[in-house]
Amino acid sequence: HFDGSAWTSHDLPLSGRAVAVWGTGPDDVWAVGIYGGICHFDGSAWTATTSGTSASLQAVWGSGPHDVYAIGGFGLVLHWDGLSWSPAPNPGIEPASAIWGSGADDVWLLGSMIDHWDGTAWSRRSTTVARRLRALWGPSSADLWAGGPDGTLLRWDGSAWRGFESPSRATVEAFWGGRGDEVWAVGSGGLLMRWDGAAWTEHPSPVASDLKAAWGAAGNDLWAVGRGGAILHWNGADWTRVAAPTARTLRAVWGLDAANVWAVGENGTVLRLAADGWSLVDAPVEADLHAVWGAGADDVWAVGGEGTVLHFDGTAWARVTTPAPPVELLGVWGSMTNDVWIVGDGGTFLRWNGESWTRSASQISERITAVWGQMLLDHWAVSEQGAIYHFDADGWERQLDLAPRQIEGIWELAGTAWAVGASGVILRQEYGAWSAVPSPTTAHLRALWGAGESLWAAGDQGTVLRWDGSSWTRAEAPTGARLEALWGSAEDDVWAVGEFGEVLRWNGSAWSKVRPPSTMDLRGVWGSARDSVWLVGDEGILHWDGAGWSRALTEPGINLQAVAGLAADDVWAVSSRGLVLHWDGSGWTRSQPVSNHSLFAVCASGEEAWLVGTVLLRRTAEGWS
Structure with missing residues (x-):
């Protein structure tokens, strides 16, 4: 266990090796293993719990302290309800090796097939491969990765699975990512691969042994563990091997944050990192x-x-x-x-x-x-x-x-606040109270913008909605791409941008496509006027001057997430890498007010600018705070 300063070893009350670990916090951690072994850490000690099976368990995951699943061979699914473990409905007899979900009603099970639990029943989702899948991870229920033998890579886009080309034939054992455009895969033979939002690339590995699991506190602080006590660390630039006090296979690693990490493996092995390296030192855990x-x-x-x-x-x-x-x-x-x-x-x-x-x-x-x-x-x-x-x-x-759903966009129009998010949810706040509004879609909604009497929402599968003052209706849009952001200079001049360089423009009567000079995923749009519009995305910044496009900045991997400004010569853009870019009317300059944080949105109003992400920043005349 890693407590922020050192790794220590803990004895687990299991009769065989531990295979997987998962938890909701420092005082609620589960470990499972062979012979049906399950034990729980309450912040001070590990205790064994009765599983009711002698079959080997392969993975553990939950949506919360009272909704935890453990899975094993031949369709074995166990469920923890906060009091006891009991058999749960299962999708079939195929061996399962991985489980992941975004909530109690959105759980995915992987083995030789892919199955989905919607809170009521399992359903089988067909795949293009007939292999035993081993790894599963995703930033949202509409964006999942699955992996397995022979470099198998599959991605779920919310409606279907499709295969992706892999640069390696090695077995994919685990995924971890900070966002959907930054995902790592680890596997057999020391496999280390990275997804940048467009393609997978293989990275040099300092080991040839199999890697079993990965977890990170940030994009520049990632751990991978595996066979023979292999422990690797990514610092944002290179992978290095770290000395380990055990030669036992480490099968899982998990942490709450950089100061609270656990690794488990064979025979109940648990490690914690010390300032001078890995050691087997016991230490108490205090409640957060x-x-x-x-x-x-x-x-x-x-x-x-x-x-x-x-x-x-x-x-x-x-x-x-x-x-x-x-x-x-x-x-x-x-x-x-x-x-x-x-x-x-x-x-x-x-x-x-x-x-x-x-x-x-x-x-x-x-x-x-x-x-x-x-x-x-x-x-x-x-x-x-x-x-x-x-x-x-x-x-x-x-x-x-409201069922647990991710909220993506928020806007205020004529004294009424609106919010949109996953599964087409639309919320409205009036007189201090929020209420759900009937939505004509189940697509993930990601953006809101409005002016005058017009209010627009946009999201996945090219979904564009319009509020007419009494109800939301679908608007015809010439795209099926995911739309990420909206902005307009007036009611008859609205822009929508999204993946694959998709740009749409509303002229007051219809939406039409606009062709920018890039196919990068676009994530933000803002302008100071009809003839000065900025677009930002994964690879840089584009500008529309009313007559044509220009590339203001090209930098693959910069991952800009949003743009907004106070005036034509005072525009801000932010990156998931924590970068802040500013346009002063003549050029873009960059800074990084805080390190090890991601920024996803920017709002500018009056004389202030706000940046939000894994940190909240405010800029006044005195600077950032």
Whole structure:
């Protein structure tokens, strides 16, 4: 186990070797292995649990602490519901080797076939190969990679699987990626391959032994492990072999972040990295703190794992006893010093009245992840399962019940806020409350833009929607490509851009194609006027001057994600590599305000610019903060 400074070895209560590891956090980690072995780490110790089988288990994955799957040979599927393991519905008798999902109703199982669980039943998805697939990973439910023997590479685009050419005939054992356009594959014979959004390329490997798994904290901090205790590290430029204190095969590696990583293998081997290399040193694990809020300098609350609640009185932190169960507490907020709320796993709601904590009675069993409000009887809480709750004089009431879906675009028009995302979801906020609006599509929606009385949404499969003031309707668009971004100079001049260099323009009556001088995936569009429009994408920046196109910047792999500006001579673009580019009217300059972070969106308004990604940055006259 890696705790941020060192790797240490842990003995697992298994009768045979460990094969796979997975967890939701530092105090909720599962390991599975041969002979039906399953054990759990609660933040302080590993304990064995009854699996009900003696068959070997090959993989473990879950959507949350109370929804975990373990799989094995001949269609064996076990499910953990938070209390016990039991047999679960299975798709067939074929041996399974990998499992992955984006949620409880979107699970993929790989073996000699590919099967999908939609929350109700398994369905078989045909493939173009008849091989035992070993690896599965994806950044979203509409973008998955599968791999196996002989360099087999398959990709799911949300509707079908298709094969990809591999530069190697080696067996693909595992994938890991930071985003869909930066994916690594590892496998037999020391295989190391990288996907850049356009093609796979093989990288030199410092070992010839089989690599079994990969995991990374960032694009420049990636680990790969394998046979003979092989441990490799990627620093963003080169792969190097790191000395290991074991010769046992390492079969899985997983981490919460760079400061919390586990690796497991044969005979229950668990390793942790020390400052001077890998070592077999035992160390305790402390519960994480997830949230902090205060009413004043001498009245601050912090909450975390194992029901942890801490209070700062201006002098020291002290642990506070509450009626909370030993679950993860994830959010804390108060309207005043004697009205404080804490939320967490299992529908936990705690309230402080200035003298004592009480647990709020509710029928809610979801993982409540955050709480916030405006006044004494006006609080909001959200759950990991996609529900939004509101508290008033009558207690907590569910306001919106939304299956877990990724939200991609947000826009405000005439005082109403809109949001769109996966599975065609469309949300609207009026008078402080969000509600779902009927959507004419199930395609993944990625962008919103509006002006005057016009509001547009765009997304996968060339989907373009328009709001007419009372309902959303489909608009005819001459493309089937994924559309990533929208922007317009006026109601009769709207641009949409997407993959493969797709550019569409609305003239007030119809959408038509525009041909830019590049086929790179485009991810952002913004302009200062009809005759000055900027497009950004994987390989650089394009500019439209009203008469023709020019290449403002060409740099393969720069991976620009968004562009926006304050004026014609004040434009910002951001990259998933953490780069920030600025146009001052004469040229583009670059900076990197923070390291080891990805940036995906930019917003400019008034005299401020905001950048968001794995960090939130704000720029004022004083600079970035």
